[in-house]
Amino acid sequence: MNLLPTKIAGVQVAETIRIADQRGAFARFFCENELAPVLGERHIVQINHSRTSQPGALRGMHYQHAPHAEMKMVRCIKGRVWDVAVDLRRDSPTFLQWHGVELSAENDLMMVIPEGCAHGFQVLEAESELLYLHTARYTPTCEGGMRHDDPLIDIAWPLAVTDISDRDRSHPLLDEHYSGVKL
Numbered sequence: 556m557n558l559l560p561t562k563i564a565g566v567q568v569a570e571t572i573r574i575a576d577q578r579g580a581f582a583r584f585f586c587e588n589e590l591a592p593v594l595g596e597r598h599i600v601q602i603n604h605s606r607t608s609q610p611g612a613l614r615g616m617h618y619q620h621a622p623h624a625e626m627k628m629v630r631c632i633k634g635r636v637w638d639v640a641v642d643l644r645r646d647s648p649t650f651l652q653w654h655g656v657e658l659s660a661e662n663d664l665m666m667v668i669p670e671g672c673a674h675g676f677q678v679l680e681a682e683s684e685l686l687y688l689h690t691a692r693y694t695p696t697c698e699g700g701m702r703h704d705d706p707l708i709d710i711a712w713p714l715a716v717t718d719i720s721d722r723d724r725s726h727p728l729l730d731e732h733y734s735g736v737k738l
């Protein structure tokens with residue numbers, strides 16, 4: 556697995572080595588040893604799977620507050636999505652900057668999103684499916700969210716949004732006094 560850094564510290568893209576033969580292909584999706592430089596003392600405690608039907612549908616932007624802040628590793632196992640991380644760490648040099656990458660069942664890329672970063676994605680192909688590996692368990696009381704279309708962040712989404720949850724459309728907009736998340 557090759558780990559590619561991005562301009563946002565801790566946000567990385569892992570390239571998966573796919574071994575092909577006449578039967579098809581094999582790839583190692585997760586390896587604690589290979590990902591030790593990223594995981595440190597963290598462990599995967601929950602794996603989630605989402606299916607999203609409509610191209611243009613958008614989920615996010617989500618994160619969890621301390622003490623259940625989480626690192627997420629996200630893979631697309633069917634279809635194609637535009638996957639985005641936003642740096643909400645007040646002391647980070649890339650505070651309020653975002654990074655996006657196309658994840659697909661074809662390119663086998665995995666996005667690593669550290670604690671203090673919000674995550675969201677837009678579906679580019681119908682019936683796309685994601686697998687999320689989480690280092691903290693789901694804790695509704697620690698859920699945080701921000702708007703995918705917040706002008707302060709100005710994320711470039713490839714398609715017009717065709718479907719979004721009431722919760723995700725209702726996150727408050729950030730203002731110039733926003734001081735980020737505490738970790």
Ligand SMILES: Cc1cn([C@H]2C[C@H](O)[C@@H](COP(=O)(O)OP(=O)(O)O[C@H]3O[C@H](C)C(=O)[C@H](O)[C@H]3O)O2)c(=O)[nH]c1=O
Nearest residue numbers: 601603605614615616617618674675676687692693720
């Ligand atoms: C995360 C989670 C959710 N739920 C329940 C809560 C809701 O009743 C339902 C859907 O949850 P939510 O609308 O938060 O799911 P998404 O909007 O698809 O959020 C997902 O996509 C965005 C982009 C992410 O980054 C989140 O980590 C990921 O969970 O599942 C659970 O029961 N367990 C869980 O671990």
